[in-house]
Amino acid sequence: MAIPVSWGTIKSLLIFFGPMLLPKAIGYYRTLRAGPAAQGLQIRRLSPKVARTLYALAITVLVYLAISLPFFAPENLFVRTQSRLQIPTDVLFTRLTALRPENALTESDQALRARFVNLESRLLYLQFGPDVLADCPFCNSDDPHSYFYYALPALLAPHLLNLVALSAATTNWLAGREGPRWRTTVVMTSIVVAALDVYIVHSYNYQANSRAMRLPDLDLHYWDMRTYRAVALALVNATFAALLYLSATNRAFATPPDPAERVEAATRALLLTKSKLNAVGIIKNTSIRDEDLRHRVEAYWTHEGRLMREVMEEREVIEGVNDALENRINIDAISRDAESYATNMLPRAQEDAQVVGQQVVG
Template structure:
């Protein structure tokens, strides 16, 4: 039995630990957000492989959430008949008969009726569910552990199935190079949840229900654990999908490329810059070597120089320039803009070359 914690105690703990933990959480979040930028990595779109993996995980999360609804759970005889645990067996199944089509009990109902020979069987029914109580060929209420042994494979089945889904989602052929880095994490999380599930079912004190005299006081352990199990698997898959999305788009948990990829990226950037410089040189050489083009260039710049001199010599232009220089224009800002423009004449090539140089040095 856990110790209840009042709202006043909770507020006191928050007021005491909040000022210490909140700045650390904010700092960790900012570091996490700035990590990719500090490593020279850009935010990128989701690749087709990662998108397929996210679709698969979204479908599994939706399936688990739907399965957790009570509508899809096995029937609970006590809830269906609104009966307390100590109700006589004949009365319980008489009520159930009136709810069945044609007032006829099914074969499973007949098996459960034969199993409900004592209170112990009903308590085990609430712990392991109707299928285990009805189908186990070697179980008996004198040995409660026998029901756990029979239920153990069915208990692990959803965890193993989800582990197969996560293993496929973290494989190279489905998620590319982003998925395998999370394989160890998701396997450990899935194993931990499976172990916790088995422990909770095995250590459950089913005898506590024997003191319940009303239906609302019963702990429907099997049905509650079934819902919690599905929700836990959905949360694991949703968390993995979020981690995969953040790492695949370099928003967080971004891993820098390995040295081979860095050298290859630097080589491509240098080749691209060299090709652009060569293209500019070819254009310049062509314009200079061709006599007609050379005359046109010289005529253009001669005309441009004469035209600008004539414009700048007009009285209105001189007065406007002087007035702008004195009152309106920030020369320092113009100088910075001119320097920025000159620096960014080939922005992408220059940026690629700088990133490549940093990666090579690193």
């Protein structure tokens, strides 16, 4: 039976644990947000592989949520006929026959009618559902555990199918390099959820329904667990999709590239810079060696110098420059900055070259 929790109890727990957990949660969130920036990583776009995996996970989440709806659940005879648990078997199935099209009962209904010979069978029906009670060939109400053994494969089937789907979603072929890092977490979480599901079903006290005299007092354990199971699987898949999205975009749980990737990136940057310098050198040599181009370059800079001198000799320009120099620009500070930049430019370039060289060698 579900344990009711009052709103007062929830508020008391929030008041007691809130001041301790809220600062830790905020700090953990800030650490996750600042992690990629602290490691020098930038937010990146989703790769096509990760995007396809996220779409597939979203579909599984929607499927599980749809399965959890009562529309897709097996029929409950007592709810369908609005009957209490202690109703005589003939009366129960007479009501059910009146609700069936053409007043016909299915083979499952006939099997359940043969099983409903005592209250124990009805209690087990509420615990394990109609399929187990109708189809089990070796089960007996004198041995309730036999129903659990027969129900166990069907109980584990959705967990195993979901584990197979998550294992496929964490492969390098489907999710890229971000998928395998979550495989252990996903497998362990799936095992824990499955074990918890089996434990709850096995440890359920089905005898508690024997004291329920009205239909609203019944604990429909099988139907409730079916809903909780589907919602739990949807939460597992949604959580994995969120973790995969955060790690794939470097928003959280980001890992810096390994040394081989850093060496490759540094080498690629050096080759790109070298190719640009070579291109500039080729263009400069071509313009100098070609007489026509050389004359054009000299003519351009001669014209540019003459034009700038004419502009700077205009009265309005001279007054504007003087006003800026006197009132707006600290020429001494600019001179110091220029001198400092010119002094440190060559040593910094040498240090950067040494760092890149160390990365490549290391």
